[in-house]
Amino acid sequence: MAQNGKKKIGLIGGGQIGGNLALLAVQKSLGDVVLYDIPAAEGLVKGKALDINQLAAVDGYDCRVKGTTDWKDVAGSDVIIITAGMPRKPGMSREDLLEINLKIMTDVAGNIKQHAPNAFVINVANPLDAMVFALHKIAGLPKHMVAGMAGVLDTSRFKCFVAEALGCSIRDVEALVLGGHGDDMVPLVRHSTVGGVPLTELIAKDKLDAIIKRTREGGAELVGLYKTGSAYFGPAASAIAMAESFLQDRKRVLPAAALLEGQYGINGYFFGVPVQIGAGGVEKIHTVELNDGEKAELEKSFQSVKKTVDSVKL
Numbered sequence: 071m072a073q074n075g076k077k078k079i080g081l082i083g084g085g086q087i088g089g090n091l092a093l094l095a096v097q098k099s100l101g102d103v104v105l106y107d108i109p110a111a112e113g114l115v116k117g118k119a120l121d122i123n124q125l126a127a128v129d130g131y132d133c134r135v136k137g138t139t140d141w142k143d144v145a146g147s148d149v150i151i152i153t154a155g156m157p158r159k160p161g162m163s164r165e166d167l168l169e170i171n172l173k174i175m176t177d178v179a180g181n182i183k184q185h186a187p188n189a190f191v192i193n194v195a196n197p198l199d200a201m202v203f204a205l206h207k208i209a210g211l212p213k214h215m216v217a218g219m220a221g222v223l224d225t226s227r228f229k230c231f232v233a234e235a236l237g238c239s240i241r242d243v244e245a246l247v248l249g250g251h252g253d254d255m256v257p258l259v260r261h262s263t264v265g266g267v268p269l270t271e272l273i274a275k276d277k278l279d280a281i282i283k284r285t286r287e288g289g290a291e292l293v294g295l296y297k298t299g300s301a302y303f304g305p306a307a308s309a310i311a312m313a314e315s316f317l318q319d320r321k322r323v324l325p326a327a328a329l330l331e332g333q334y335g336i337n338g339y340f341f342g343v344p345v346q347i348g349a350g351g352v353e354k355i356h357t358v359e360l361n362d363g364e365k366a367e368l369e370k371s372f373q374s375v376k377k378t379v380d381s382v383k384l
């Protein structure tokens with residue numbers, strides 16, 4: 071907690087997602103923010119902090135952002151969101167980032183262990199499921215205090231495309247994407263509804279298949295458009311939803327990469343499933359009843375995650 075009694079939010083990585091996270095955190099009055107990056111990016115984090123603080127009067131929020139290159143400023147954070155690492159460029163897979171981002175994560179996780187071992191830590195860096203696995207191991211965090219942001223983003227993309235296809239309000243779309251944050255993720259069509267009506271009754275199979283494909287390739291579509299990096303608004307909003315649920319004990323049930331210990335037949339890997347996030351971190355892991363086809367799709371997604379994780383040498 072910050073010295074003024076407000077919650078403290080440590081953001082590791084001052085790039086596009088980090089800046090958006092900082093802005094969202096203060097605009098939602100979640101707490102004071104420390105925006106950390108390495109010394110080479112000092113101007114970036116200090117500039118973003120100053121820029122955001124200067125607009126506080128417009129919205130009238132009292133939370134502040136501090137830009138820093140000193141891990142000591144991150145100490146005592148209630149929640150930490152990691153975005154440090156390289157984004158992919160067109161033609162790359164998330165797995166192509168493994169080697170470079172693992173080096174960065176090793177440093178970040180070691181510093182979290184030293185400076186903020188009690189924080190609830192949310193990872194956004196890719197390849198997401200492998201990075202959260204490494205983070206957990208290196209930082210030695212309790213299993214309920216570490217999670218990966220992905221399912222919230224993937225589910226939000228799925229809902230967006232469904233609402234667009236139907237021309238309806240996104241507020242009435244209930245949907246869920248399970249599995250790893252990769253091209254094999256599993257949008258659960260059978261469990262999705264719009265205003266209580268099953269999705270399968272509203273959208274023809276060929277159109278649904280196209281929506282599933284677009285959801286799975288949602289990150290790559292943006293990489294192709296941006297050309298120099300990957301998505302930042304969606305990842306920031308998704309991680310903030312998780313942080314907010316933790317900081318305000320909202321107990322929201324959100325899809326996130328959590329450490330599974332037998333659920334879904336998976337043991338010892340982080341994988342995207344619905345979890346309850348409250349003051350206790352990942353308080354519950356929920357199991358969704360799946361048919362054989364869905365089980366097979368989830369297994370395919372898990373095998374992709376497992377292959378990447380198993381190649382991680384710590």
Ligand code: LMR
Pocket residue numbers: 157158164196223251288289290292293300301305
């Ligand atoms: C995303 O899904 O937008 C992120 O994982 C970034 C990426 O490389 O796709």
